[in-house]
Amino acid sequence: MDKLLGELFLLLIFFAVEFGLLWYGFRAAKKSIEASNWPSVVGTITKMSLRENSDGDGTTYKVKVEYLYSVMDQTYTSSRLAFGYDWYSNNRRKHQNIFNKLEYVQSVKVRYNPQAPAISTLSFGIHKSIRLMLFFAIGLPIIILTSQLSLIVKSDVTSFISQLTFYSWIGILIWMLFQPDKVLLNNIEVVSYHQP
Numbered sequence: 001m002d003k004l005l006g007e008l009f010l011l012l013i014f015f016a017v018e019f020g021l022l023w024y025g026f027r028a029a030k031k032s033i034e035a036s037n038w039p040s041v042v043g044t045i046t047k048m049s050l051r052e053n054s055d056g057d058g059t060t061y062k063v064k065v066e067y068l069y070s071v072m073d074q075t076y077t078s079s080r081l082a083f084g085y086d087w088y089s090n091n092r093r094k095h096q097n098i099f100n101k102l103e104y105v106q107s108v109k110v111r112y113n114p115q116a117p118a119i120s121t122l123s124f125g126i127h128k129s130i131r132l133m134l135f136f137a138i139g140l141p142i143i144i145l146t147s148q149l150s151l152i153v154k155s156d157v158t159s160f161i162s163q164l165t166f167y168s169w170i171g172i173l174i175w176m177l178f179q180p181d182k183v184l185l186n187n188i189e190v191v192s193y194h195q196p
Contacts, residue, residue, distance in 0.1 A: 015141060022137035028084030028130050035083065035111045035124035042191050043069035043110035043120075046077075050099040053088050060088035061095040065102060069110040071117040078110070082123040082184050084130040094128075097185055109189035123188045128181035135176060139169045 047066040052059055066079045081098070089095070102108070113119040143166055150162035 011144070014144070018137050018141050021133060025084070025130060025133035025137050029126055029134065032083040032121075032124050032126060032130060034113075035121050036187075038111040038124075039114055040109045040111045040189075041069050041071060042107045043067045043122075044107055045102060045105055048099070048102055050095055051088070058090055059092075060090050061092050062088045063095050063098045063102070065122070067108065067110060067122070069112065069120065071112055074117065076112075076118050076120065078118075078120045080119075080121045082121055082125075082127060082187075084127065084133065085123075085184060087129070089129070091181075094181055094185075098188070101185060101188060101190065104193045105190050106194045107191040109191055123184045125183040125187050127184035128176075128179070129184075132176060135173065139173075143169055 045065060045067045047064070049064050051062050051064050053061070062085075063081060064079065065081050066077060068075060068077055070076070108122060110120050110122060111124060146158075146162045146165045150158040
């Protein structure tokens with residue numbers, strides 16, 4: 001009985017984490033889509049770097065940026081590159097391309113929320129980070145549920161469904177990982193560069 005309660009407790013924690021990830025992913029997707037229709041102003045990049053984080057699991061990267069912009073004579077500072085672009089990842093090329101695009105930029109288009117101008121972003125759209133977040137948040141619980149179903153209802157059909165779900169998920173994940181992420185990069189609009 002204690003083992004069953006322990007497994008149930010772990011399952012509840014897993015689903016709570018997955019629900020949080022799903023909520024965050026949908027929220028980031030919603031904001032990123034809304035930002036495509038927000039008004040824009042010209043902003044100035046004040047700081048930018050390609051951060052590197054190394055540990056026992058390898059090296060991960062992220063572009064850190066800060067910029068200033070003004071809306072109705074009020075100046076704001078922000079560090080949001082895009083909604084959902086919050087974590088480091090091991091895809092150096094993706095982050096290097098973003099860094100290269102912004103490295104010599106003097107001014108850039110900043111999209112801001114008209115109801116709350118302090119909320120802004122440089123890019124918009126459903127980029128790879130959001131897609132992967134939603135894929136994990138939706139896919140992992142389905143895999144867990146189908147595998148549990150095959151343990152409860154022992155039959156060739158439930159075993160086949162469980163294996164098909166797992167291998168399909170892995171296949172789609174591998175396909176997604178190798179897809180180029182052009183949305184975030186292409187939706188950053190440069191206005192002017194520093195003169196050499």
